[in-house]
Amino acid sequence: MSGKVKKRFAPQSLLEEIESKFEMFQILNENGEIVNKEFEPNLSDEELEELMTRMVYTRILDQRSISLNRQGRLGFYAPTAGQEASQLASHFALEKDDWILPGYRDVPQIVWHGLPLWKAFLFSRGHYIGNQIPEGVNILPPQIIIGAQYIQAAGVALGIKKRGGKNVAVTYTGDGGSSQGDFYEGINFAGAFKAPAIFFIQNNQ
Ligand SMILES: Cc1ncc(C[n+]2csc(CCOP(=O)(O)OP(=O)(O)O)c2C)c(N)n1
Numbered sequence: 001m002s003g004k005v006k007k008r009f010a011p012q013s014l015l016e017e018i019e020s021k022f023e024m025f026q027i028l029n030e031n032g033e034i035v036n037k038e039f040e041p042n043l044s045d046e047e048l049e050e051l052m053t054r055m056v057y058t059r060i061l062d063q064r065s066i067s068l069n070r071q072g073r074l075g076f077y078a079p080t081a082g083q084e085a086s087q088l089a090s091h092f093a094l095e096k097d098d099w100i101l102p103g104y105r106d107v108p109q110i111v112w113h114g115l116p117l118w119k120a121f122l123f124s125r126g127h128y129i130g131n132q133i134p135e136g137v138n139i140l141p142p143q144i145i146i147g148a149q150y151i152q153a154a155g156v157a158l159g160i161k162k163r164g165g166k167n168v169a170v171t172y173t174g175d176g177g178s179s180q181g182d183f184y185e186g187i188n189f190a191g192a193f194k195a196p197a198i199f200f201i202q203n204n205q
Pocket residue numbers: 105144145146173174175176177178204205
């Protein structure tokens with residue numbers, strides 16, 4: 001063996017070239033300014049008010065949930081503060097008959113999709129009734145195994161396609177989850193079968 005250490009990574013120029021093909025798409029910057037007027041969503045004042053109401057409700061729900069958790073009255077709970085906009089705006093774009101396959105942090109979306117809050121609390125405490133989803137509420141219980149919901153979403157989306165449905169299956173994971181094998185299996189399967197799935201990555205750093 002030569003004493004030289006083999007270069008394991010792609011050269012910087014190649015990485016820069018790849019990055020240039022995936023430019024950041026931004027409408028609102030971190031200062032709340034619209035930087036891409038062309039793509040500003042056409043939302044009415046009523047819709048904006050509704051979204052703000054949902055965000056504030058969800059922030060308070062988060063604070064209450066953390067308190068209940070610290071008192072030992074809730075079980076497993078993943079905080080959501082700071083993620084309200086990505087969670088609730090993405091959910092706002094869905095129709096009632098679309099399917100949500102949440103990760104553990106995506107409880108707000110399934111509550112706003114119709115899961116009674118008391119059932120979300122029972123889920124947190126590991127009670128089986130928390131996983132009994134009411135008829136017509138198209139969700140699965142939050143997935144704890146990181147990335148597993150991506151394969152399930154691919155499967156649900158393929159089922160929708162086979163039935164000729166017009167709805168979609170949306171699933172969420174964190175930036176860490178995007179390194180899981182399940183993540184790649186899910187997006188590959190859905191892509192190969194052109195299944196109506198939306199894969200949402202929330203990078204909360
Ligand atoms: C398959 C698997 N491995 C490890 C864990 C333990 N675990 C729970 S949360 C977490 C970090 C996940 O980070 P990320 O996907 O970025 O999501 P975030 O929690 O930041 O929203 C890990 C490793 C798990 N739940 N599932």
